Amino acid sequence: MTVESATSTAPRQGFRIDFHVWGPVVALLALIALGAFLNSNFLSYGNVTNVLARSAFIGIIAVGMTFVITSGGLDLSVGSMAAFIAGVMIMIMNGLVPSMGVGWGVILVGMLVAIVVGLAAGLVNGLLITQARIEAFIVTLGTMGIFRSLITWLANGGTLSLDYGVREVYRPVYYGGVLGVAWPIVVFAAVAILGEIIMRKTPFGRHCAAIGSNDQVALYSAVHVNRVRLMTYVLLGILVGVATIMYVPRLGSASSSTGVLWELEAIAAVIIGGTVLKGGFGRIWGTVVGVLILSLIGNILNLANLVSPYLNGAIQGVIIILAVVLQRQKKMER
Amino acid sequence: MKLSVLAAGALAIGMAFSGSALAQDTKVIGVSIPAATHGWAGGMNFHAQTTIKALEERYPNLDFVLSTASDPGQQVSDIEDMMATRNIDALVVLPFESEPLTGPIQRVKEAGKWVTVVDRGLSQENIEDLYVAGDNTAFGRVSGEFFKQKMPNGGKIVVLRGIPTTIDNERVEAFQKAIEGSGIEIIGMEHGNWNRDDAFEVMQDFLSKHAEINAVWASDDDMAVGVLEAINQANRQDQMWVLGGAGMKEMIKRVMDGDTMIPADVTYPPAMIGTAIELTALHFASNMPMSGRFIISSELITKDNAASFYYPDSPF
Numbered sequence: 001m002t003v004e005s006a007t008s009t010a011p012r013q014g015f016r017i018d019f020h021v022w023g024p025v026v027a028l029l030a031l032i033a034l035g036a037f038l039n040s041n042f043l044s045y046g047n048v049t050n051v052l053a054r055s056a057f058i059g060i061i062a063v064g065m066t067f068v069i070t071s072g073g074l075d076l077s078v079g080s081m082a083a084f085i086a087g088v089m090i091m092i093m094n095g096l097v098p099s100m101g102v103g104w105g106v107i108l109v110g111m112l113v114a115i116v117v118g119l120a121a122g123l124v125n126g127l128l129i130t131q132a133r134i135e136a137f138i139v140t141l142g143t144m145g146i147f148r149s150l151i152t153w154l155a156n157g158g159t160l161s162l163d164y165g166v167r168e169v170y171r172p173v174y175y176g177g178v179l180g181v182a183w184p185i186v187v188f189a190a191v192a193i194l195g196e197i198i199m200r201k202t203p204f205g206r207h208c209a210a211i212g213s214n215d216q217v218a219l220y221s222a223v224h225v226n227r228v229r230l231m232t233y234v235l236l237g238i239l240v241g242v243a244t245i246m247y248v249p250r251l252g253s254a255s256s257s258t259g260v261l262w263e264l265e266a267i268a269a270v271i272i273g274g275t276v277l278k279g280g281f282g283r284i285w286g287t288v289v290g291v292l293i294l295s296l297i298g299n300i301l302n303l304a305n306l307v308s309p310y311l312n313g314a315i316q317g318v319i320i321i322l323a324v325v326l327q328r329q330k331k332m333e334r
Numbered sequence: 335m336k337l338s339v340l341a342a343g344a345l346a347i348g349m350a351f352s353g354s355a356l357a358q359d360t361k362v363i364g365v366s367i368p369a370a371t372h373g374w375a376g377g378m379n380f381h382a383q384t385t386i387k388a389l390e391e392r393y394p395n396l397d398f399v400l401s402t403a404s405d406p407g408q409q410v411s412d413i414e415d416m417m418a419t420r421n422i423d424a425l426v427v428l429p430f431e432s433e434p435l436t437g438p439i440q441r442v443k444e445a446g447k448w449v450t451v452v453d454r455g456l457s458q459e460n461i462e463d464l465y466v467a468g469d470n471t472a473f474g475r476v477s478g479e480f481f482k483q484k485m486p487n488g489g490k491i492v493v494l495r496g497i498p499t500t501i502d503n504e505r506v507e508a509f510q511k512a513i514e515g516s517g518i519e520i521i522g523m524e525h526g527n528w529n530r531d532d533a534f535e536v537m538q539d540f541l542s543k544h545a546e547i548n549a550v551w552a553s554d555d556d557m558a559v560g561v562l563e564a565i566n567q568a569n570r571q572d573q574m575w576v577l578g579g580a581g582m583k584e585m586i587k588r589v590m591d592g593d594t595m596i597p598a599d600v601t602y603p604p605a606m607i608g609t610a611i612e613l614t615a616l617h618f619a620s621n622m623p624m625s626g627r628f629i630i631s632s633e634l635i636t637k638d639n640a641a642s643f644y645y646p647d648s649p650f
Contacts, residue, residue, distance in 0.1 A: 039542075039543060041542045041543060042542075044542065046541075046542055046568065047539075047542040050535075050538045050539070050542065054535055152369070152370055155376070155649070156376075156380065156649050157370030157375075157376035157377075157379040157380055157649060158370070158373065158376040158377065158648075158649025158650050159373055159376065159556075159649070159650075161584070175567055250531075250534070250563070251530050251531065251534060251559060251560060251563055253530065253559070255372070255373065255376065256369075256370055256371055256372075256376070257371055257372050257373075257530075257531075258531070298535065299539055302524055302535075302536055302539035302540070302543070303539055303542065303543050305522075309523070309524050309525050310498060312525075
């Protein structure tokens, strides 16, 4: 909230791009131009579909993360949670095949399980943070380890694979689509648009920003601080479930290496998009741009042999920092 | 943390005095391995556990302590804890990385314990009593020779590499040497980190970038799973074949069934940890000489011999 008022009162000097608002978009456009310049296949239908579809998992999670961070929280457990949900989902679907047969029935049960487990996991995080009053960082660091160990234990240290027959039926959820747009992209877009509406147009969205800005003031303004906070974690848990529903049909497996570092990618996307890490201001469309920037970097590095593959991580780091520096300039001038 | 280690150490000293009579009969073997962070390591964990269970039944006077570490620092602490609190007589260790573990393992040796090093050699020689390892150079060479045999007129291939480590470097160097002068051209090489998801994305991008790819050296069966899925998505199944590695049961099954996309596999058995634990146990259970080097070769699995490498019960 404070940031918004700052941008509107800042003096404008003629024609100038407001980097604070448009920084991430400028970075995204620059990356797209670079990609198109380096490889003619970059803008092909196949590559654009690949990049958008693989962004969907982190993207769907990052939309939920935007609400959590806007209200001053943090969730480090989402990557492990996704792996755990994927494991439970696969085990339940495999277990139901003998009684229910191979078909959409089993898959619908699996999807429901993913949502319910996600909701429950988010509820556990949220209750520990709001009711037991433990720091979000510590709670989710703890559950991160718990979920990661549980998936390793469930998979007996190996890989859980979905029944072959079910997989063939489920496959189109990742690889198919409507009117040439893959399902993960459709779902990601729907989640992002809904998220943007909730953030901007509903009391819940405004309460998130108010709590992140100053929770005491929010409390005195009759905002149910704990309830709203709890809801952000539950919402994030459900969205992790949704992301997992899109993830499982891709390779049909879950192991202890599933979803490693997704939490950091999601948090990075949120911050690149202009949401304030300390809370108080969040924007969903910025998060979407942030997610796309992160996946485009990897894609461009694979498509062009610019640098030694050993340096991929360094290039990613530089671009992430640059994207945020572009936005922060405005603040420095203040 | 520091306090508890100190307390545990003090406790161990106390126990060493009181329990010295008991320790003469029972020998304790500590086993320290990396946690199951990818498919191969998962298989290795499985074989470590099953071997220990079998050996504890066979030799009642042998005790085993198993710990799994998720990074080199934790592995050093595990080994220190084993020395301080469990009073081990032997250590079987698969080092996370060679450099950081060399010092701590040397101190175990200096304390007069038996040391078995598995898979990754230490950075200094003559520390371990027994060295059990796979042959990474052979792994790369056997893979390269298969490409040469399968592509007598040369062709264009892409390569997926593992996590940047000595193991990966040795394999890739041996592979490149084996295909030298064969007309096989590596048109792309990226790290897939022995991970299905990473390999899937890298392969998607290779397929966007190159209109002609004749074969893929996925160099690992987990990565091969991701690679195959990306090829299916692009509908280019009939244009290329894939060689993985390590011997995952699903891949061996496909080789056995004569899948044209998976014509072969190359072994790098995670069960080598079992070999190492067995040999270490034999050192205490018998008078047979056990010190030296035991190198497990990497073999080519084709349709003809696949059945003898197929373990349906293993998680890997």
